[in-house]
Amino acid sequence: MSGETDVGDLLDCVYDAALAPELWPSIVARLTEMIGGVGGMLVDQNPQTGEGDAIVVGHEQSVLASYFGYYASRNVLLRTPDTRSYLRHWTPRILTDEEWLPKETLVRSEYYNDFLRPIDVHSVLMIRLAANDLNTINLNIGRPERRGQFSAGEIELVRQVHPHLIRSLRLGQKFFAIRRVEAGAVEFLDRSPRAVFLVDQDGRVRHANPPAERLVAAGDGITLFRGRLGSVSTDASQRLRALIQQASQAEVEHRRGGAMIIRTSGRRLPLSVIVAPVSAHRSAVFQENPSIIVCVTDPEAGVALPQQQLCDLFGLTAAEARVALELVEGGSPREISEKLGVSFYTVRAHLVRIFDKTQTKRQSELVALTLRTIGVVLR
Numbered sequence: 001m002s003g004e005t006d007v008g009d010l011l012d013c014v015y016d017a018a019l020a021p022e023l024w025p026s027i028v029a030r031l032t033e034m035i036g037g038v039g040g041m042l043v044d045q046n047p048q049t050g051e052g053d054a055i056v057v058g059h060e061q062s063v064l065a066s067y068f069g070y071y072a073s074r075n076v077l078l079r080t081p082d083t084r085s086y087l088r089h090w091t092p093r094i095l096t097d098e099e100w101l102p103k104e105t106l107v108r109s110e111y112y113n114d115f116l117r118p119i120d121v122h123s124v125l126m127i128r129l130a131a132n133d134l135n136t137i138n139l140n141i142g143r144p145e146r147r148g149q150f151s152a153g154e155i156e157l158v159r160q161v162h163p164h165l166i167r168s169l170r171l172g173q174k175f176f177a178i179r180r181v182e183a184g185a186v187e188f189l190d191r192s193p194r195a196v197f198l199v200d201q202d203g204r205v206r207h208a209n210p211p212a213e214r215l216v217a218a219g220d221g222i223t224l225f226r227g228r229l230g231s232v233s234t235d236a237s238q239r240l241r242a243l244i245q246q247a248s249q250a251e252v253e254h255r256r257g258g259a260m261i262i263r264t265s266g267r268r269l270p271l272s273v274i275v276a277p278v279s280a281h282r283s284a285v286f287q288e289n290p291s292i293i294v295c296v297t298d299p300e301a302g303v304a305l306p307q308q309q310l311c312d313l314f315g316l317t318a319a320e321a322r323v324a325l326e327l328v329e330g331g332s333p334r335e336i337s338e339k340l341g342v343s344f345y346t347v348r349a350h351l352v353r354i355f356d357k358t359q360t361k362r363q364s365e366l367v368a369l370t371l372r373t374i375g376v377v378l379r
Helices: 002-016 021-034 064-068 084-090 103-108 110-119 152-191 212-219 233-245 307-314 318-328 334-342 346-358 363-372
Strands: 039-045 052-057 092-097 123-132 136-143 195-201 205-208 222-225 228-231 258-262 269-275 292-297
Touching: 002 021, 002 152, 021 039, 021 052, 021 136, 052 064, 064 110, 092 152, 103 110, 123 152, 195 212, 205 212, 212 222, 212 318, 228 233, 233 258, 233 269, 233 292, 307 318, 307 346, 318 334, 318 346, 318 363, 334 346, 346 363
Parallel strands: none
Antiparallel strands: 039 052, 039 136, 092 123, 123 136, 195 205, 195 292, 222 228, 258 269, 269 292
């Protein structure tokens, strides 16, 4: 029973590592101990050049410098005559050193005598986990000669854990990629000339770019109270929070963006506010609640939405692009007709053609699509 408990505890740790990669040394240490190893290395390495990186457990960290500084390119347990052919036929499996080459060949090698033997390793269990481009990721566990070869029972235990190690590693790589994309999105938002807030379902600000911080500091339209986004107007604050709630519905299919304007006595032109849900796959992994983008355009700041970009991307005429952008700014079709000096029916006709060219059906979809042209990622 204790063996089953140990495996169960190990698997819990394995899956936790998908979100917390700092747990991998603990996984290597526990698996090494369970099969009587003296030390383990989780190695991401190019088999041809020997270059790569590793996590070492059970040995001094200086082993890493020694390995990648000299012995990696002389590793007879990694060497192949044709690396590309090897990688084409590579499969995730478990191998002993004797399955790779005769023990006497290993023992005669420089790699064994000058690297493995000084760290008390005579036998190596190689657990293949992943192959990415020209690199392979292996978990290698070594044991001393006095303990003999790895037994069939010990290898079977590793086989039970093997698919879970692979799955956790793949999940971790995907989550890491998402983290990088998320970090890149924040970097983009920080370069945006518009005020952009990333908020949670309660309107609490998770991130604000520099223009957003300046807008809040000015205290003219947008406010922060106890970390929650609001407005100097109670009615506007309620409307903003309602839009945020609408964009953060628990069911992804029910999340919808929206737009509003905020007027203040100190402003000649109102602020235009767009609220939209961030793609669920970008945030749900790390946060219990979805993230919402609140993009505020200040017409008095002289920041124009990319009219020519809409023309180029969707084949809109200049007049159609102006109507689309006015819609994003929060205007209704009748308000747009008055502002542009055209009839209401002309605006409606423009909208029909815009919907057709952009393959959207509703004004909210058109607003979301237009926002994507300025780099705001929507659901």
